[in-house]
Amino acid sequence: MSARAAIVGIGLGPGDPDLMSVRARAALEGADRLAHFCKAGRRGNARTIADAVVGADPAREIAMVYPVTTEIPIEDPAYAEALAAFYEDCVARLLDEVAAGRSVGVLCEGDPFFYGSWMHLWRRLRERLSVETIPAITAMSGAWTAAGAPITWGDDVLTVLPGTLPAAELARRLEDTDAAVIMKLGRNWPKVRGALAEAGLTGRAVYVERATMDGERMIPVAEVPDDHVAPYFSLVIVPGEGRRP
Structure with missing residues (x-):
């Protein structure tokens, strides 16, 4: 101490x-x-x-x-x-x-x-x-490292979003950024998934559960079952695609 x-x-x-x-x-x-x-x-x-x-x-x-x-x-x-x-x-x-x-x-x-x-x-x-x-x-740092997904390249802008935001606001902010992390999934997971689709980011998004812990798993958002229940230790990462010398 x-x-x-x-x-x-x-x-x-x-x-x-x-x-x-x-x-x-x-x-x-x-x-x-x-x-x-x-x-x-x-x-x-x-x-x-x-x-x-x-x-x-x-x-x-x-x-x-x-x-x-x-x-x-x-x-x-x-x-x-x-x-x-x-x-x-x-x-x-x-x-x-x-x-x-x-x-x-x-x-x-x-x-x-x-x-x-x-x-x-x-x-x-x-x-x-x-x-x-x-x-x-942070949990998000552990998640993108565990997933082998560098989150920002060159001048990429990273936005961290809580899944508690309204669906339209989530989609708007996702459209306005280069890379993203979405926290607080839980019961918000269906809404988050819909916002990713609306923003055209489903193909780049990765769902990460229990990063760095027992039971860790990473799944492309497009492959997550529709009836999946997101636990407390889960988030979504959307890696940037910026400048790479």
Whole structure:
């Protein structure tokens, strides 16, 4: 742990523990408590990644259980209200640990500042005490490397899109870029697939699931079955075709 911060957001990378940074490993081993986000009744994804380094230790762990995940549409005000209250409660729990003289590592899959839940804690904590964030290899970087698909060539412009966008907006932004990564597939997968087709990019797009982890697979989007259900660890990459000397 950093000598300057009692609470640290620890980026664990895309899934393979061998891709974790030296600094992240040291923080995992040095923290008095390890906090992780999870669904009710399940271990968090980040906690599972950390197993290779620290193993299970219930006395050391703080499970932060999401009150909702997909039960309420994200555009419903109740969704934001439930998560805001949840993050406030998490902050209070972490501050109690610090008040008791303990350091806390908050485990984050991928990079903590890239669509990570850690950002919501960091925003609430940064004015109250010293916090640190340890960056990491992103899921998308792990995905395009695992797929053997360099994402940008020459002057290619890369656009990162959440699959939660409206279908027309997804298609428009795909048409306006050279290369793309589409995150947050899940129930949005049929919409994403349709947007890729509308933008004329189905032939270049690659669906990547569980990149760098057990069960990793890469499939051309055109070959993904129509009834496929995209899990949490999945995304689509559209490699650029720019300047190549």
